[in-house]
Each structure stands twice: as structure tokens, then as C-alpha cells.
Amino acid sequence: MNPAPVQRPATLLLAAVLVAIEALAALAFAVLEIGQIQTSRPGVGVGVALLMAVFGVLLLVVARGVLRGRRWSRAPAVVMQLIMLPVAWSFRGGQTSWVTYALGAVAIGALIGLLHPRSTAVFEPGTLDGPGPSKGDDPLEPPRA
Secondary structure: OOOOOOOOOHHHHHHHHHHHHHHHHHHHHHHHHHHOOOOOOHHHHHHHHHHHHHHHHHHHHHHHHHHOOOHHHHHHHHHHHHHHHHHHHOOOOHHHHHHHHHHHHHHHHHHHHHHOHHHHHHHOOOOOOOOOOOOOOOOOOOOOO
16 A cells, blocks of 8 residues: 655745756756867866756755755755855846846745745754654655554
8 A cells, every 4th residue: 555645845845846947057057068168278168067067966966855855955955045146146237137037036936945934844843843753754754654
């Protein structure tokens, strides 16, 4: 008999999806950077592409951790969003204003999802409803018989 599916809060799902979108954007940038490598400075292009690829993969791991409610994933996800806000601000004005709005909306949406009380209850069991599961239990896994 299969256990009932686990209900994740919509806020947690929102945060995980937005972090995954950021990860996919970093991976896409890495692929685009490979196509822009100049023969006069190949080290720079390869370095940037490699850095963005590693960054994108790590963000995908963090997004998966957020989706599964892993405590370790919340801090890197929040830090990424806090870094993204000044990056978004740097694009304001002129033809790049749309980048400001897009990056800012994703960062603010992810922060709301990560810091919402329903998400906090998943990341920190016992903070809202009294004692949570014992150490090592996954709050999103169904109870074992």
C-alpha cells in the first residue's frame, strides 16, 4: 500500500521553483558563454562558463533541498536571494530596466516563499505547532508504520 502523498506548502513550492529557475538561468548563461569564447582570451571565457555551470548545479541542489524541506538548504537559498537584489538594482535605468524587475521579482518571491511561516514550519519542525519530529525525521516524508 502506498502512503498518502505529502502536501508541501505552496510557499515552499514557490521558493523551490524560483531557485530552480535561477539555477537554469545560470546553466543557460554558462552554455551561452561557451559560444562567446574569444581566441585571444580563452581562459576567461572557459573560466566564466565553468564557474556559472558549477554555480547552476549547486543552485539546483539547493532548490531540491528546499523542495524536500531540508534545513541546510534554506540558508544558501536566502543568501542567494539577498545577493540577487543588489545585482537586480545594478541593471536599473535605460534598456536594462526590465532585468531589474525580473531579477527583483524572482528574488523577492523566493524570499517570501523561504521566510513564510508555513515554510518555516517545514524547515524548523516544532516552531509553530509544538514539538516536532525527532532528530533525523524528514518533515515531508510520510510516517512509517
